[in-house]
Amino acid sequence: DPCCAAPLPVLGRDVTVPLVTGGEVTYAALDYAASAPALQRVWDDVAAYAPYYGSVHRGAGYLSQLSTDLFENSRVTVAEFLDCRPGDQVVFTRSTTDSLNLLAATLPADCQVFVFETEHHASLLPWRDARVTYLNAPRTPEQAVATLERALADRDPYGPALVCVTGASNVTGELWPVKELAAAAHAHGARIVLDAAQLAPHHPVSVQELDVDWIAFSGHKLYAPFGSGVLAGRADWLQDSEPYLAGGGASRKVARRADGGVDVEWHTTAARHEAGSPNVIGVYSIASACKALTEAGFDSLVERERHLIAEVRQGLAEVPEVRVLSLFGDDAPRVGVISFVVEGWNSSHFAAALSAEYGIGVRDGLFCAHPLVRTLLGSDPQDPGECGAPEAAPGERSLNAIRVSFGAGTPDEHVERFVGAVK
Numbered sequence: 163d164p165c166c167a168a169p170l171p172v173l174g175r176d177v178t179v180p181l182v183t184g185g186e187v188t189y190a191a192l193d194y195a196a197s198a199p200a201l202q203r204v205w206d207d208v209a210a211y212a213p214y215y216g217s218v219h220r221g222a223g224y225l226s227q228l229s230t231d232l233f234e235n236s237r238v239t240v241a242e243f244l245d246c247r248p249g250d251q252v253v254f255t256r257s258t259t260d261s262l263n264l265l266a267a268t269l270p271a272d273c274q275v276f277v278f279e280t281e282h283h284a285s286l287l288p289w290r291d292a293r294v295t296y297l298n299a300p301r302t303p304e305q306a307v308a309t310l311e312r313a314l315a316d317r318d319p320y321g322p323a324l325v326c327v328t329g330a331s332n333v334t335g336e337l338w339p340v341k342e343l344a345a346a347a348h349a350h351g352a353r354i355v356l357d358a359a360q361l362a363p364h365h366p367v368s369v370q371e372l373d374v375d376w377i378a379f380s381g382h383k384l385y386a387p388f389g390s391g392v393l394a395g396r397a398d399w400l401q402d403s404e405p406y407l408a409g410g411g412a413s414r415k416v417a418r419r420a421d422g423g424v425d426v427e428w429h430t431t432a433a434r435h436e437a438g439s440p441n442v443i444g445v446y447s448i449a450s451a452c453k454a455l456t457e458a459g460f461d462s463l464v465e466r467e468r469h470l471i472a473e474v475r476q477g478l479a480e481v482p483e484v485r486v487l488s489l490f491g492d493d494a495p496r497v498g499v500i501s502f503v504v505e506g507w508n509s510s511h512f513a514a515a516l517s518a519e520y521g522i523g524v525r526d527g528l529f530c531a532h533p534l535v536r537t538l539l540g541s542d543p544q545d546p547g548e549c550g551a552p553e554a555a556p557g558e559r560s561l562n563a564i565r566v567s568f569g570a571g572t573p574d575e576h577v578e579r580f581v582g583a584v585k
């Protein structure tokens with residue numbers, strides 16, 4: 163059935179690409195989980211602002227003042243979009259990866275970190291200088307909560323602790339029980355950071371309702387591909403730590419000392435971690451995307467996406483050689499991110515054929531979540547292996563997977579073409 167709501171206008175809808183079979187076809191962007199196309203509205207807002215571009219926090223001229231206002235108002239828009247608590251800080255970064263590395267740089271001494279092995283590498287790796295406990299892959303959301311509870315019960319109850327968890331998997335699209343994990347973390351005196359890179363583009367996210375301490379996401383997955391990201395949440399750890407980057411903008415006062423050194427007084431606002439001239443276009447584009455998604459209404463976005471997910475999953479289920487990868491099972495709630503393998507096919511060849519023969523852009527590989535994908539494929543999660551896999555003969559296991567992902571700008575025709583191509 164055609165869905166009730168129309169897709170949101172995005173750039174690239176009319177781009178045509180050549181086919182190896184001859185002729186050309188409009189490009190079907192089905193790799194939103196890597197980077198989503200820009201919303202037309204975001205592009206228009208940025209274009210309207212571009213002539214007024216000026217330095218932020220660094221100039222007395224009218225356009226500098228205007229750009230500074232735009233930058234600071236974007237902070238307010240993002241805080242509203244995330245339903246932050248009063249007193250939370252919104253720090254602008256380059257990406258989710260940058261946001262989580264920033265938070266890792268603010269960990270109090272002796273902080274214990276708990277992270278599931280199933281995380282994207284951006285959530286898995288920044289904590290390696292801390293005392294990290296890697297938790298085994300759960301096979302149900304309830305098991306995830308129980309696993310975390312057990313690990314936290316064993317921890318040093320007096321020291322600081324942080325849990326890092328994804329909201330929606332970039333491999334299976336499955337939603338994680340964030341609210342329950344946050345409750346478990348807090349019951350044991352730990353903090354929690356939510357990796358919302360794949361959640362925020364698809365679902366409304368409320369910091370207060372989920373009761374997470376921090377949240378991180380990227381503009382380029384939220385239809386705002388201009389190089390900015392967000393870390394938002396509690397101010398205390400952010401203010402108590404050294405600045406992420408040392409430089410202008412982060413420092414309030416700098417003076418030479420009598421002994422020849424330099425004394426610095428750092429800002430205690432978000433500016434503390436935003437040294438250097440900020441990416442005002444990137445930041446403004448995120449605020450524009452937040453407004454556009456809110457105005458479109460997540461109810462209709464979620465409903466439309468549910469329809470596309472059902473169409474893809476049903477189509478894939480009709481191909482006996484296809485195996486969809488899932489941690490939590492068929493009934494788990496999910497966003498429009500679906501990974502699968504095709505028996506007898508090398509996943510890279512399969513993805514290349516979708517591009518060359520049908521003009522469909524998907525992704526193949528291990529999706530920067532190597533331990534998770536290996537677990538799902540049934541190969542050894544500890545095997546460092548190669549991403550480029552040899553052809554899997556019938557009955558053999560693939561060593562990598564194919565991922566199709568979509569969102570607010572995806573027309574029905576793209577998923578229909580994809581399902582037809584796989585068949």
Ligand code: PMP
Pocket residue numbers: 195196257258259260282284285328330331332357359360380382530
């Ligand atoms: N977390 C998740 C769940 C992701 O999907 C991604 C991007 N694939 C990241 C973090 C990292 O995002 P970025 O590359 O924008 O830093």
